[in-house]
Amino acid sequence: MTPDDQTPHLTFLVGEEKRLAEIISRAEIEPLLRSALAAGFSRASVLDDHNLPICALGDQPMLLAPVIPEIGHALYVEGEPCGRLVLEVAEISSHYQAVALVIRDALQLTVNNNLKRMLTTEVHxxxxxxxYEQLVISNRSLAESESRYRELALDLERQVEKRTAELKTAYAHMLQQEKLASVGQLAAGMAHEINNPNGFVLSNLNTFRKYITRFREMLEFYNLLTTRDISLENLRRLSKERWKELKLDFIFLDAEELLKQSMEGAERIKKIVADLKSFAHIDEAPDADVDLNVELERTLSVLAPSMPADAAVERCLAPLPRISCNPGLICQALMNIIQNSLSSRETGLCLRLATALEGGSVVVTIWDNGCGIPPEHLGRVFDPFFTTQDVGKGTGMGLTVAREIIMSYGGTIAIDSREGAGTTVIIRLPQESGGR
Amino acid sequence: MIEFDEQNKRLVLKLVYYGPALSGKTTNLLCLHDRLLHEGRGELMMLDTTDDRTIYFDLLPFFYVAPSGFKIKLKVYTVPGQVRHDATRKAVLQRADGVVFVADSQAAQMNNNFESFDNLEKNIALVGLSFDRVPLVIQFNKRDLKGIIPEDELRETWGPTGLPVIMASALQGWGVVETFRDVVERTFDAADLRLGLQSRFGVDRGDFVATIMRIGQEDQ
Structure with a gap:
């Protein structure tokens, strides 16, 4: 026990020795002594263990007075004599002795009972x-732990806020990364697509340069012949021989072919660049009135390089009202979904695209006969970073990004899939977009 | 020690009968009251009880006056054994000079014995006494009953503690005086060591013990 300095601290020792005067009070003794006087005693007193009176009544003792006989009885505390009852009377008789015994017993009983009461009070x-002290201590520790928990709760709130903010930033960052990554993928596909025609255009031009030296040789031969004095017949014969030597018949034919092919190549590059530009909507304002059918076609043509050779694409496109949105973002969403379809099957892929207007919403349905999604994965496909592809192949952000975009226009995206049978993705965009 | 008054040549010692509920602590004191002569002692004071079970404590005082005039008062207390009265036990245990642990010999009570003994160990420390220094005697009471742990088994368990173990039946009146004598002797020795009762105050150990332990005529 460590009592506060402020608390009044009572300490009892059970069994502490007590003097008679501590146990019985004057007020308790007096009535008994008074009855002794009434019974005829001249003087009645109770003395403590040092023979000093605690209470005395009756005639005052006088010096030089004759000695008055007295009856004395010891009083006990815990069995030990600790005081005396003294009663004085001129003549002692059995009557007085009996009265003295009664008073002694009454005093002793009071002493005993008082002592018991005091002991129980002390213990109590x-x-x-x-x-009380334990309550004070436990109250203090409760108050301490309460304030500790309060602080902890506050701190927890702050921590949660901080972590939430961090997560939000990280999430936004990841979305951005994913967009960049898919642009990178796209760029790689495009580069291949452009390299191809560019390659044969260069090769053709190279050949064409060689052909030009032949042309020059022929023309220079003519020039030379015209400076010489030779017959027309000879001229014809010589130039014919040279023409044949230089295989100019073949070269003219081939040159024409080369140029035609090169023109085609350049045209292809021109188209790819145009596709890319329109896909990225470089030339357009962020939000525009967009026809989703057009955007679907654009996306398909951009994805054409990664389309398996034997893939069959079916279209079932209904005329759609234009909706107001950022076409670049919409194309990104469509591309992410269609890319999944393209990688869902190596051979024999069938892709079916359908658009419709249903109750004020534009609905785009993308169906494939690919590998499908196992039921245990179906609930997680929109989770950020969820991917079943090998590390480095997929970021696990494709559908997350697609959903972000669709939802930002107040739309919904749903996936239905059966493993081994195929997947259907249904996008709904409200005709009147709530705007971003 | 309740009181030591060198000037008035007076010493008041405290003995405490500790132990689990219903192990016979009050019966021990009743037995001592019956067996020991009236001259050397006061009356047994039993404070309020409920259903005959102690809720405060019982007190039996003993007195001794040496030829030198030095007085020793020995106050013997019981504590309430029920678990709920722990605060009272602590209050009574304060400044104890010797302790008798009254254990119940019945096999079913062994757990209660151990718990109460743990409680004694804890409370002795809480009231500022040293468990190793307070004279302590173990009494296995109720040897008259059936279903008790055999004596040699008890001695095997408690022997390693080095504490004196005494078999008793407070109800039949045997082992009680022996227990008391043992704890009185040990308590005297401990007080003597601290205060020099024999050398400085002319208190004879044998006379002290014999006076306290005076047995009634019918028992001699």
Whole structure:
């Protein structure tokens, strides 16, 4: 026990020695002594263990007075004599002795009972004191732990806020990364597509340069012949021989073919660049009135390089009202979904695209006969970074990004799939977009 | 020690009968009250009880006056054994000079014995006494009953503690005086060591013990 300095601290020792005067009070003794006087005693007193009176009544003792006989009885505390009852009377008789015994017994009984009461009170008080001190201590520690938990709760809130903000930033960052990554993928496909025609255009031009030296040789031969004095017949014969030597018949034919092919190649590059530009909507304002059918076609043509050779694409496109949105973002969403379809099957892929207007919403349905999604994965496909592809192949952000975009226009995206049978993705965009 | 008054040549010692509920602590004191002569002692004071079970404590005082005039008062207390009265036990245990642990010999009570003994160990420390220094005697009471742990088994368990173990039946009145004598002797020795009762105050150990332990005529 460590009592506060401020708390009044009572300490009892069970069994502490007590003097008679501590146990019985004057007020308790007096009535008994008074009855002794009434019974005829001249003087009645109770003395403590040092023979000093605690209470005395009756005639004052006088010096030089004759000695008055007295009846004395010891009083006991815990069996030990600790005081005396003294009663004085001129003549002692059995009557007085009997009265003295009664008074002694009454005093002793009071002493005994008082002592018991004091002992129980002491024990009780020390228990009350102790339990109070324990309450104070436990109250203090409760208050401490309460304030600790309060702080902890506050801190927790701050931590949660901080972490939430961090997550938000990281998430936004990842979305951006994913967009960049798919642009990178796209760029790689495009580069291949452009390289191809560019390659044969260069090769053709190279050949054409060689052909030009032949042309020059022929023309220079003519020039030379015209400076010489030779017959027309000879001229014809010589130039014919040279023409044949230089295989100019073949070269003219081939040159024409080369140029035609090169023109085609350049045209192809021109178309790819145009596709890319329109896909990225470089030339357009962020939000525009967009026909989703057009955007679907654009996306398909951009994805053409990664389309398997034997893939069959079916279209079932209904005329659609234009909706207001950022075409670049919409194409990104469509591309992410269609790319999944393209990688869902190596051979024999069938891709079916359908658009419709249903109750004020534009609905785009993309169906494939690919590998499908196992039921245990179906609930997680929109989760950021969820991917079943090998590390480095997919970021696991494709559908997340697609959903972000669709939802930002107040639309919904749903996926239905059966493993081994195929997947259907249904996009709904409200005709009147709530705007971003 | 309740009181030591060198000037008035007076010493008041405290003995405490500790132990689990219903192990016979009050019966021990009743038995001592019956067996020991009236001259050397006061009356047994039993404070309020409920259903005959102690809720405060019982007190039996003993007195001794040496030829030198030095007085020793020995106050013997019981504590309430029920678990709920722990605060009272602590209050009574304060400044104890000797302890008798009254254990119940019945096999079913062994757990209660151990719990109460743990409680004694804890409370002795809480009231500022040293468990190793307070004289302690173990009494296995109720040897008259059936279903008790055999004596050699008890001695095997408690022997390693080095504490004196005494078999008793407070109800039949045997082992009680022996227990008391043992704890009185040990308590005297401990007080003597601290205060020099024999050398400085002319208190004879044998006379002290014999006076306290005076047995009634019918028992001699």
């Amino acid at each position: 008080t020390s228990i009350v004191q102790e339990s």
